[in-house]
Amino acid sequence: MKNKILLVDDDVDILEILRYNLEKSNFIVETASNGIIAIEKALKFKPDLVVLDVMMPEMDGITACEKIRELPELENVIITFLTARNEDYSQIAGLEAGADDYIDKPIQPKVFVTKIKSLLRRRLNTEQNDIITFNDITIEKSKFKVKFQEKEVKLARKEFDLLVLLLSDPGKLFTREEIMNRVWKDDSFVGDRTIDVHIRKLRQKFGENLINTIKGIGYQSKEQ
Amino acid sequence: MKNKILLVDDDVDILEILRYNLEKSNFIVETASNGIIAIEKALKFKPDLVVLDVMMPEMDGITACEKIRELPELENVIITFLTARNEDYSQIAGLEAGADDYIDKPIQPKVFVTKIKSLLRRRLNTEQNDIITFNDITIEKSKFKVKFQEKEVKLARKEFDLLVLLLSDPGKLFTREEIMNRVWKDDSFVGDRTIDVHIRKLRQKFGENLINTIKGIGYQSKEQ
DNA sequence: TCTACTAATTAATTAATTCTTAATCATAAT
DNA sequence: ATTATGATTAAGAATTAATTAATTAGTAGA
The missing domain is CATH 3.40.50.2300 (Response regulator)
Structure with a gap:
C-alpha cells in the first residue's frame, strides 16, 4: 500500500x-x-x-x-x-x-x-503494533496490560490511555490541548488540573523520570 | 503440543x-x-x-x-x-x-x-479448534460439553457462549460491546447488567479467579 | 395446550473504583 | 517580587460493577 x-x-x-x-x-x-x-x-x-x-x-x-x-x-x-x-x-x-x-x-x-x-x-x-516497550515498561494494548520491571501494574482507564499516548511517540511533546483531545476526547470539558493529577499517578507508578513537564505547553516522555 | x-x-x-x-x-x-x-x-x-x-x-x-x-x-x-x-x-x-x-x-x-x-x-x-483447554477447564464446543476439575459442568447457552468467547483468547480483553455483539449477536437489545449476571454465574461455577474485570472497559480471562 | 421447569433478563440495592475538583504549596519565568 | 503555571493532596462526585431477588421468556414433556 x-x-x-x-x-x-x-x-x-x-x-x-x-x-x-x-x-x-x-x-x-x-x-x-x-x-x-x-x-x-x-x-x-x-x-x-x-x-x-x-x-x-x-x-x-x-x-x-x-x-x-x-x-x-x-x-x-x-x-x-x-x-x-x-x-x-x-x-x-x-x-x-x-x-x-x-x-x-x-x-x-x-x-x-x-x-x-x-x-x-x-x-x-x-497503530498496528499491539506491544509498546519503553525501557522497563511493556504495554500490551489489546490486553490492557502494563508491566513495569517485570511486575504487572494496574492502571485505570484514563491513566492507561494517557500512558499509551505519551509512549506511542517517545520524546514527542504533547500539548495539553492535544492530550485533552486524545485522552478525554469530546468528554465534557474538564479542568486542566485533571491532566496534572493523572500525570501524577503515572509518575507514582512508574517513577519520576518517565515524564517531562514542558512548562506552559505540555508533557513528553523521555527519549528512549 | x-x-x-x-x-x-x-x-x-x-x-x-x-x-x-x-x-x-x-x-x-x-x-x-x-x-x-x-x-x-x-x-x-x-x-x-x-x-x-x-x-x-x-x-x-x-x-x-x-x-x-x-x-x-x-x-x-x-x-x-x-x-x-x-x-x-x-x-x-x-x-x-x-x-x-x-x-x-x-x-x-x-x-x-x-x-x-x-x-x-x-x-x-x-483455526476452528473444537476443543479448548484452559487450566482445569476443558470445552468441547461441538458437543456442548464443559469439564471443570474432571467433573462435568452444566452450562446454559449464553453462559457457554460467553465462556467460549473469553477462553478463545486467554488474556485478551473483550469490551462489553464486543461481548454484546458476539454472544448476544443481533438479539434484541439487552441491558448491560445482563452481562454482569452471566459473568457472575461463570464465576460461581468456575471460581472467582477465572475472569478479570477491567472497569470501564470489559472482561478478560486470566492469562494461561 | 397446559404444566413445570430452566434460562434469561431486568430491577433494585450495594459496593467498589475512578475521575474530577478544590485548596494549598512549590517553582520557574518575567 | 510578582505572576503564572504546575505539583500535590485529599475529599467527594460520578461512574461502573457486583449481587440478589424478582420477573419474564422459553422449552420439553404430559
Whole structure:
C-alpha cells in the first residue's frame, strides 16, 4: 500500500524536487502552494503525511497545521514542518501547533526521504503494533496490560490511555490541548488540573523520570 | 503440543540469543543463515512460525518470504520479519510480501517471545479448534460439553457462549460491546447488567479467579 | 395446550473504583 | 517580587460493577 504525501510550499522548485524524490521512492504525492489550498487538498486527498513550509503567503504553516489538527477526517495524519534554520519561529511553536516533527532547510533530498519513511514507520508502529516497550515498561494494548520491571501494574482507564499516548511517540511533546483531545476526547470539558493529577499517578507508578513537564505547553516522555 | 519456530538470520549471535529464549519458553527451534537454506529447512521442519531477517546474503528475507508463501505445504505458516529501524527496506514492503508482522531490531528478548506467543495464539483462534483447554477447564464446543476439575459442568447457552468467547483468547480483553455483539449477536437489545449476571454465574461455577474485570472497559480471562 | 421447569433478563440495592475538583504549596519565568 | 503555571493532596462526585431477588421468556414433556 503506497503512502500519500501532501507537500505544501510556496516555492515551486522545492515542490518539484521533493515530489521527484518521493515519487522515486514510490510515494503518491500531491502539492499545494499555500495553507488554504493545502487544507482543501488534504480533505480530498487524505494524505498520510503533510509537509508544511512554515513561511507562506495567505496562510502560514503553523496556522494551517492548527486547522488540519481540528479536522476529524484527518485525525491520524502526520505533520512535519519545513523550517529555515534561522527562522524565528521556534520549533516549540511548531510542536505546539501539533506537528510531529520538522525538517531543516536547506533540504537534502536523501535525508528528506529517509525522514519521511521513518516518520511513517513510527506511526505504523504505534497503530498496528499491539506491544509498546519503553525501557522497563511493556504495554500490551489489546490486553490492557502494563508491566513495569517485570511486575504487572494496574492502571485505570484514563491513566492507561494517557500512558499509551505519551509512549506511542517517545520524546514527542504533547500539548495539553492535544492530550485533552486524545485522552478525554469530546468528554465534557474538564479542568486542566485533571491532566496534572493523572500525570501524577503515572509518575507514582512508574517513577519520576518517565515524564517531562514542558512548562506552559505540555508533557513528553523521555527519549528512549 | 510444542510449537516449532524457524529462525533465519545471518548473524549467529542473534540466532543463539533467540534460540535460547524461545527454548526456555518451550518452543522447538530450528535455524538457518540465509533465505535459501531457510526454504529447505522449512520444507523439512514444517515450522508453525518463521522469523526472517530482512537483510541477508544469498537471498534476502523479503524474497524468501515470497517464496515460502508460494509453497502449498507451508500454507498456514506465520511469517514475521526482523527489521533494523533504519533499514531502507520499509516495513511496508515486508507486509506486502506476505508477512504477518515484523519485529524491530534491536531485539528485546522478552518482547520477542511475547510477540511470538501472541502471533501463535492469534492463529490458534482462527483455526476452528473444537476443543479448548484452559487450566482445569476443558470445552468441547461441538458437543456442548464443559469439564471443570474432571467433573462435568452444566452450562446454559449464553453462559457457554460467553465462556467460549473469553477462553478463545486467554488474556485478551473483550469490551462489553464486543461481548454484546458476539454472544448476544443481533438479539434484541439487552441491558448491560445482563452481562454482569452471566459473568457472575461463570464465576460461581468456575471460581472467582477465572475472569478479570477491567472497569470501564470489559472482561478478560486470566492469562494461561 | 397446559404444566413445570430452566434460562434469561431486568430491577433494585450495594459496593467498589475512578475521575474530577478544590485548596494549598512549590517553582520557574518575567 | 510578582505572576503564572504546575505539583500535590485529599475529599467527594460520578461512574461502573457486583449481587440478589424478582420477573419474564422459553422449552420439553404430559
